Amino acid sequence: MTAPGEAARRKPARRPTIKDIARRAGVSESAVSFALNDRPGVSQDTRARVRRVAEELGWQANSAARALSGERAGAMGLVLARPAQTLGVESFFLQLVSGIQEVLSARQIALLLQVVEDLDTECALYRRWWAERRVDGVLVVDPRTDDPRPELLAALGLPAVVVGGPAAPGPDPAEPSAGEPSATEPATTEPAVTEPATTEPSATPPHPLLSTVWADDAKAMARILDHLYGLGHRRIVHIAGLPGLAHTARRIQSLRTEADRRGLDRRQVHSVTTDYSDAEGAEATRRLLDAARPPTAIVYDNDVMAVAGASVAAERGIPVPGALSIVAWDDSALCRVTHPRLTALVRDTPGFGRLAAQELLAVLDGGPLRTVQGELPHLEARESTAMPPPG
Amino acid sequence: MTAPGEAARRKPARRPTIKDIARRAGVSESAVSFALNDRPGVSQDTRARVRRVAEELGWQANSAARALSGERAGAMGLVLARPAQTLGVESFFLQLVSGIQEVLSARQIALLLQVVEDLDTECALYRRWWAERRVDGVLVVDPRTDDPRPELLAALGLPAVVVGGPAAPGPDPAEPSAGEPSATEPATTEPAVTEPATTEPSATPPHPLLSTVWADDAKAMARILDHLYGLGHRRIVHIAGLPGLAHTARRIQSLRTEADRRGLDRRQVHSVTTDYSDAEGAEATRRLLDAARPPTAIVYDNDVMAVAGASVAAERGIPVPGALSIVAWDDSALCRVTHPRLTALVRDTPGFGRLAAQELLAVLDGGPLRTVQGELPHLEARESTAMPPPG
């Protein structure tokens, strides 16, 4: 290591290039390139020598040069189009990102993360990234019911995977959930895969233009309903997140289906939408509890709103779970530190991120357009859910 | 826009280059380059024409080509070396990132985010990024008391800014905090700046090798002490975060200083360290409350632990703030949704991120090595702090 301090700061060490390696190994540049990229056309002996020299020199391919010569940029993009406020509170994104990274960094691929204000800016950014050749592909999060992004990305030819799934409900809600994968299954299990173009030509694929990785919100909601209905609840309200998001639509739809199947009154089992904030979660809770016949159970679409709701109940002296049961969609430290601890739908979010990244790599490798389903979440029953009060 | 669907997916549109612009505008490539980069050597007329054509074609400089020809990579790096578990719960990072982005994206600079397991991997990553020329600079977060990163980065000549400040306590803890900036000041106020090399040659700069952006944890802790001492508390424990982090050391040091200044008993006013998790926060709280003379006030180094602590108190039937006051270092939705709402130290985290990004840009522009101080946080008094019980 060179001497630290001012000198080092001003005069950085020169980075070695393949030319340096070629000279030192006594071969041509192309031989070096072949050797380092595991391509045929170079003897075992030369390959080994070149490798050793590269190692000695601490050589790493200049990413710009590699990208320029027709290769890949070696980076993927992820854009979050949510107000900064909403971002901070949710544990979801950083966990997703860390899962994505795990897969990408194993292949030496970088992740470009950008936080923008709205969907238009996001679309403009995709165009710029594409024009700049900055990324090889992107992960599209928070799919909407009416989403302009798949079409744009398909038109640009920028490989992409939609993370979070389609707006339409899953395969067929009426169909019995045959061989449901259990949440305790080893993580190495191949996730369920549908290849819309081949196996089910008649079924409309969720995003006909892009591969999709999604969670079966419909089944997850069914599990929650099973739990609450089983306890005896008949007045159940779902405080959902942003109305424009695809998974919000799926959850709302599923609640309806499940309510109908059990012959529950739709006026007493329904959804209301919010912006995911603690403020709107609390406000919605207050309104519900003020009603003539308040719900005996509330399902919140994220952990923050669930905790806010529990807090509103506490304020009013409504015992949880004595008079009100609470379920949080998505587990986090939050659900475990409140009192009582909240029953929550546990998802493997980093695992979901890994799956998404793998799928994106598959698309880049020329794999077929397909729809992959992540592990089904399971319901972790804690102290916030119990039998409803009599009456 | 071309037709969507399969065709578009397979045959992406070609990206325009300066060659295309040159041809269409009837000038040479170099003229185009000059025109587009605001360099002299081209007539107003030509410049305007070139600009218009570029606009029409939707041209964007190929980032790889630009990077290769000696220019900048147009990207900055940020590495988070924390286990994925710890990441999710804290609102801090995503907010910091969104602030950083705000500044970088205005200059069309991308942010590479990477999550790694440990410091060694982080250092290896810096080396790789440097060798790959992938980033123009990096933001170093979570500075440690004994940190290998500044020396490495200085030796590599990779521009960097340390976010979170030095291990040593601030300027001089004994010195009266003259003209403290109020938290209500407009955000446009120039932050306090120390240029160690010039103004204070005798004072040891925190990181002699890198520019630093930091918050004055010492003063912040003093504010918390002011609040609690003023209410009458004399037994105050600080449940700190990771012991190796610089700001943890600063806060612990400041607590000692403040305790001494007020003649408080060091056995009754002290710090304990944790890993920031709700589990350790709760565990530490239990131990403290089991003691013969438990503290009347606890200061937690993050919001998650504060909520966990409040939950422990609730479990044991210890009224907050009646018998125990609680302060959270860092505000978030969490502190506002619990019951009672928690008194918290409010920082402008996105603002801190903006400041860090600006400083990094300044370093890249050849600015001097310096230490910049962020806005001083303020204490938002809520219902979790009150007078201690008599005795």
Next chain:
DNA sequence: TTGTAAGCGTTATCAA
């Protein structure tokens, strides 16, 4: 099996 040379898209250095 090896070396030579062209090209990727940009910036920068020259003459004209």
Next chain:
DNA sequence: TTGATAACGCTTACAA
């Protein structure tokens, strides 16, 4: 004010 032309570091035909 312009327009060739040579880098930048890598990949990849193509020739030896």
